[in-house]
Amino acid sequence: MYTHRMQRSFPCAGRSAVFAQRTSGLVRSLCAALALLFLCACPSLPRKPVEEPPPITEPSTPSWVKEPMSWHKLELIELWLEVDAARHSRELVIEAKLQLNEGRLQFSRRDIDSSAAPRETLLVRVESARKGFEEILADPAVSAGARNRAQLGLKGAASLVQAPTGKDLAILRRQQWNARAPRVSNLTPLKGAWSRITVHHSAESTSDPRGGSLEDSAATVRIIQKYHMDDPTHRWGDIGYHFLIDGAGRIFEGRELEWQGAHAGGSNNQQNIGICMLGDFERRAPTEAARKSLQVLLDDLRGRYRIPAERVVPHSSFGSTRCPGPALTAWLKKYK
Ligand SMILES: [Zn+2]
Incomplete structure (x- = not known):
């Protein structure tokens, strides 16, 4: 195609064709040099089209957020923390960890009161909650509110392990009489x-x-x-x-x-x-x-x-x- 066009632009054959080839080579080199000079002189002009970054889409609200507290919710949070949490904000990840461990404590208290689970099972569950709260407290980016909740969680875990759980000794926990949260700063x-x-x-x-x-x-x-x-x-x-x-x-x-x-x-x-x-x-x-x-x-x-x-x-x-x-x-x- 290219050759055909050149031939049509230069109808004289022989010397004219050689001249035309040399001339076109010279012109091309000159144009390239000028283009380079032009581009160097105008660095703000795009040298080639810049690819648009893909649009940032907000990750949708995870399903556990509106779920009432239940074992199902705790399973949803565990799964979400494993596979999806990295796409979401740090605050939401901390909230998920807080709710997961608060839920573990809540169900442990209920099971202790109703003797619904073997003590060994409860101790394992309370221990994982305790570790979860410690992990939250070890994060320097945690807000004061989240820190307070994690500290209360730690204390709750400790009291659950120490609390009397004998068969004849059913203790009604604070949440069962709807206790107010303590003002920890006023306690010794x-x-x-x-x-x-x-x-x-x-x-x-x-x-x-x-x-x-x-x-x-x-x-x-x-x-x-x-x-x-x-x-x-x-x-x-x-x-x-x-x-x-x-x-x-x-x-x-x-x-x-x-x-x-x-x-x-x-x-x-x-x-x-x-x-x-x-x-x-x-x-x-x-x-x-x-x-x-x-x-x-x-x-x-x-x-x-x-x-x-x-x-x-x-x-x-x-x-x-x-x-x-x-x-x-x-x-x-x-x-x-
Ligand atoms: Zn008294």
Whole structure:
């Protein structure tokens, strides 16, 4: 094609063709040199068309985000973290890890309370949650809010492993009575080992002396927590007692055992577990069910922390109070 065109441009054959070839070579070299000069003089002009980068598409919201907490949700998060998380923001990945480990703790608490899973299985699950929270805390880019949640998660994991789980000792966890989150900054971590136990009564008249419903007792525990946390004379980080027992013998988890209690006054709280019996025992004794639960709880805690029976005392032993009332104090004196 090219040759054919050249021949048509230069119809004279022979010398003319040779001249034409030489001339065209010269012209081409000159044009190339000029083009190069032109391009060098105008570096801003594109030398060749630049390929457009592919459009950036936002990854769609993962399905686990709107899923209510369930085992299925935890499976979705695990899968997402494995195969899809790299395309998403760091914040969403941290949120996924937080929800995964909070879910593991939530289901472990439920299974402990209902004895639905062997303890060994629960310990493995709690351990993986603990490691997950530690991994989040090790990330320097984690926000203050996420850090706080991970720290609470770690404490929750520790309390779950330490909490009494004996067959006769069903403890109603904080979430089951709808506890408020503690103000961690107002709490004092336990220093040393638990070495004594102090028994109180709540001296309120809202709880049913025979026990009443779970919801009634949970409401009373919430009122006590609110009083301890919000009343200007207190403003504590959480409910002051570690355990509370209602007239039906239900045991409620109060302040977690990572923290020193607030129930015996000042240094009397050090290494001192606080148990509160719901009701006023000035004139009457606690129900048999409540006394039985107190006995089981005391036995368990004493065994766990090697506390001798003589270190289980009524609040009145610290002076300036009649708490927990004469009947309960008399019962404690007989407790062995
Ligand atoms: Zn007291």
